[in-house]
Amino acid sequence: MRVSRRMSHRSSWVRRAVLAIAMAMLAPLGLAAVHAAPTANAAFNPSGFDFWANDANGVPLKSRIFRAADGNTARVVYALDGLRARTDLNGWEIETDIANALTRANINVVMPVGGECSFYSDWEAPSEFGFGSSSGSSQKFPYRMETFITRDLPNALAARLGFSQTRNGIFGLSMGGSAALTLAAYHPNQFSYAGSFSGYLNISAPGMKEAMRLAFLDQNGYNIDAMWGPPWDPNWLRNDPFVFAPRLRDEGIRLYIASGSGIPGMHDQPRSFVDLYNTGNAMGLEAIALANTRAFQVRLASLGYNNVTYDYPPVGTHSWPWWADNVYRMLPDLSAHIG
Structure with a gap:
């Protein structure tokens, strides 16, 4: 019985740990973002406008466009949201003021809206089961986000x-x-330039696929098998930055790779129990992102690829003010390598 209890306790701890990782993946774009919003009026930027284009399913999708200050059309950047992407505005507009900084640098900003849990991929099938949510977990059509961002929207x-x-x-x-x-x-x-802030760049690492599955289920019941197939499907490898890193090298893509340490700093000032809980989740999530990002850095080094800037501030959790800071630090490098 003593052995059985020990094994049962260990199994329970493992389940709780995996669930904690999955919940952490959700936190920054939901609960943890609550305390991270820099200002209450950041949710809508009147300098932007709605731009509609149909995806490959014939479904009209909205993007938010912010025009470069000098009116040029050659310098364009796309800003992608996180797991809990909303259908009204992109999180970068809701939570930050980066659009104004980018347009002042004479860069046109394209913010695709929506794509909750999509990883901006072309899914293999619709997610056909959910928890009765109206947010899209039971889909009529599979996501076609990659095709949308690389064909339909730019056209x-x-x-x-x-x-x-x-x-x-x-x-x-x-x-x-x-x-x-x-x-x-x-x-x-x-694309000649790509930036990742707190990204999951080694999704084949132990525990990552299981954590992603639980995170998708928790986020309105999305079936992750509809995205890239079951865990043994080659499509998982096709979408793992650690695996396809040689393509980035061979194509000469300029990279900006950033992750915080998970240690709270000036943007993390919890004032309530909910804030404290969110900060704890943001700390854990950033620690996972940092491990993924460091592994990706080693991978690039092994490939002899140095066309990249790394940004590892000594403090920073998985929340919006830190990501806005990433954009401000990235801006001169971005400006020099697009258009």
Whole structure:
């Protein structure tokens, strides 16, 4: 009985640990973002406008466009959201003021709206089961986000606004950070620059697939098998930055790779129990992102790839003010490598 209790306790601890990782993946774009918003009026930027384009399913999708201060159409960057991407506004607009900084640097900003849990991928099938949520967990059509961002949306932007479809930049946080590298690796004719902030760049690492599955289920019941198939499907490897890193090297994509330490700093000042809980989740999540990012750095070094800037501040959790700081530090490098 003593052995059985020990084994049962260990099994229970493992389950709790995996669930904690999964919950941490959700926290920054939901609960943890509550205390991270820098200002209450950051949720809508009147300098932007709605831009609609149909995806490969014929479904109209919204993006938010912010025009470069000098009116050019050659310098374009795409800003990708995280796991809990909303359908009204992109998280970068809701939680930060980066659009104003980028447009002042004469960069046009494209913020795709929506794509909750999508990893900005073309899914293999619709997610056909859910918890009755109206947010899309029981889908009529599979996501076609990769095709949308690399074909449908840039074609529409070129036709209606004259935006360049070459030497664009792309960056994102968490889910969007991983996706930014994927889209740049497979579409180098469009993207010359990619930035990842707190991204999951080694998703084949032990425990990552299981954590992602639980996170998707918790986020309105998405079936992750609909995305890249079951865990043994080659599509998982196709979308793992650690695996496809040689493509980034061979295509000469300029990279900006960042992750915080998980140690709270000036942006982390919990004032309530909920804030404290969110900060704890953001700390744990950033520690996982840091481990993924450091592994990816070693991978690039083993490939002899040095066309990259690494940004590892000594403090920083998985929350919006830290990601905004990443953009401000990245901006001169981004500006020099697009357009």
